[in-house]
Amino acid sequence: MCRMSFKKETPLANAAFWAARRGNLALLKLLLNSGRVDVDCRDSHGTTLLMVAAYAGHIDCVRELVLQGADINLQRESGTTALFFAAQQGHNDVVRFLFGFGASTEFRTKDGGTALLAASQYGHMQVVETLLKHGANIHDQLYDGATALFLAAQGGYLDVIRLLLASGAKVNQPRQDGTAPLWIASQMGHSEVVRVMLLRGAERDAARNDGTTALLKAANKGYNDVIEELLKFSPTLGILKNGTSALHAAVLSGNIKTVALLLEAGADPSLRNKRESCYIARAENLHF
Template sequence: MSFKKETPLANAVFWAARKGNLALLQLLLNSGRVDADCRDSYGTTALMVASYSGHYDCVKDLIMQGADINYQRETGSTALFFASQQGHNDVVKLLFEFGASTEFRTKDGGTALTVASQYGHTKVVDTLLKNGANVHDQLNDGATALFLAAQEGHVTVIRQLLSSGAKVNQSREDGTAPLWMAAQMGHSEVVKVLLLRGADRDADRQDGSTALFKAAFKGHNSVIEELLKFSPSLGLLKNGSSPLHAAVMGGNIRTVLLLLEANADPTLPNKNNELPADLTKSDRILNVLRPKILNGDS
């Protein structure tokens, strides 16, 4: 967290809040010469700083001194947002006791729940959901809390969100679903959980690629093994190519073998009339493709 101090006294209040120096903070606030809601030029308050830093006693003292719990700084962030971002569940609970709201959004659409999900703070996510956080919160680009958790590989948070009604196939504005993102990042356990909870194995995004296609290109074999359990499409996709083409371009021979074992067709040309074998110069990959092609031709 960065902030600009405006006066020496405000500077001291921010320092005390950041360091957790309760005695100094009380001395300054009780002097009557500085307000509990003193702010820097970004609108950052001492309560936000103490919440970000996880100093429970300082947070409580600032609240008792009249600090505005739901004040938003220039970016839209609140004390609850910062405490959630950093995983300070005791501070989050305290803020709720004094009326913190889950409804405030940052300029990019972020909420306390989206940021806690993104950083994998399971206890905070639980507290937020119990205090009315909307499991369907989305960033401005359409990314949900579930999407962000899937992107970062936070399996427990994903289970929490799904149990609270999160939509497993809710995609971002560009059509990217949580499953696709988890597959791209190589989070096999996340992929497994999402598939078991009804994720569309063949959902494609705007570029026509599926989770299997992306995992094949990246060589995420543990992800591919999970996807293959649900019989995803091995044929031509909307992007005019197949997962096997992607695997060959990615250059991971184990990936190629996995798809061949699942009956991917090496004689299937892409939209440019290219066979998978046309997309590599690797002798090892060509050697596993060519026998299949010859058998297909025969």
């Protein structure tokens, strides 16, 4: 449903939204030219026709709406703009077009999201490149502290990560809970991302606020490829701030190969965690 300022919702406006969503340019032009549909009409959530067309990637409809005077930088109730939607969905042609008519990269959603953060989160490298060329802030953060690099690391988007790092992204910038890009990549099992970040100076022993490190999390999950990359940079194998070690985590999880990797790297099986347990007895029950 669509509201036009304080005017009554109309079936014609709803038809225009359908046309924008489906990419029916002929119908959209007919409705707009009738003079009975406001080019900036909104639905109940503040969505505009331009946002719908941008989300769907219908560049012809986007062009028509802009040329008919659509306000490019209007925000939905959530704070999203047409640029945000186009970036989120990876429609680089739409993103480039919107920039040609004054789209801004500075608008934020209610959780702090920007077009750059959205494009990075979904791995749209060409869009990220376009946004950076048009002034997007490489240091944008969600309100929880997550950066574009963090979101790309979470998704394992290696090309985006390399681009962001080359553009000045901070490899050790943590989220508010202390979770750094290396930590989240390790948790997700993205070994190639872990390798690239370590080579670019990621702190191998950076701990989240709960005291867990990337190695401990990888050991808990049994991500041996990640562990092998981390071990190349000599991470701490002893007791961590949370009172346990990566070897404890591996034994508790029953990950035999992980236990073997850590022991081979020099982990001490006699170390006791905060509960005064060393898990030697349990480890002896694992079959290598």
